[in-house]
Amino acid sequence: MTQRETACQVIPFPAAKRTGRIQRVAGFLSTQRGRGGEAYWQRITDDMHxxxxxxxxxxxxxxxxxxxxxxxxAGAMVQGGAA
Structure with missing residues (x-):
C-alpha cells in the first residue's frame, strides 16, 4: 500500500433493520407456495448478495x-405481520 492508499472497511446498513423490505418479502412469501416462493427468495437474496x-x-x-x-x-412471517 502506498502513502496515498488507505484501507477502509465498508459497513452495510444492517439487512435485518430494513423493515420495509422485510415486510414486503414476508408478505409475498406468505402467499406463495412451492417454486414461486423459492424463486422469489432466491432472486431477493441473489440481488442483495x-x-x-x-x-x-x-x-x-x-x-x-x-x-x-x-x-x-421468518420472524415477520411467524408474527403474521407480513402485509
Missing amino acids: RQMTKAGIDPDTIARELEEFRRAV
Whole structure:
C-alpha cells in the first residue's frame, strides 16, 4: 500500500433493520407456495448478495447479513405481520 492508499472497511446498513423490505418479502412469501416462493427468495437474496459484493463488502459479512435478513423475514412471517 502506498502513502496515498488507505484501507477502509465498508459497513452495510444492517439487512435485518430494513423493515420495509422485510415486510414486503414476508408478505409475498406468505402467499406463495412451492417454486414461486423459492424463486422469489432466491432472486431477493441473489440481488442483495450482488449489491453487497459490488459495494466491496467482505464475504463473511455478506453471509452474516443474509442470515440476519432470513431470520427477520421468518420472524415477520411467524408474527403474521407480513402485509
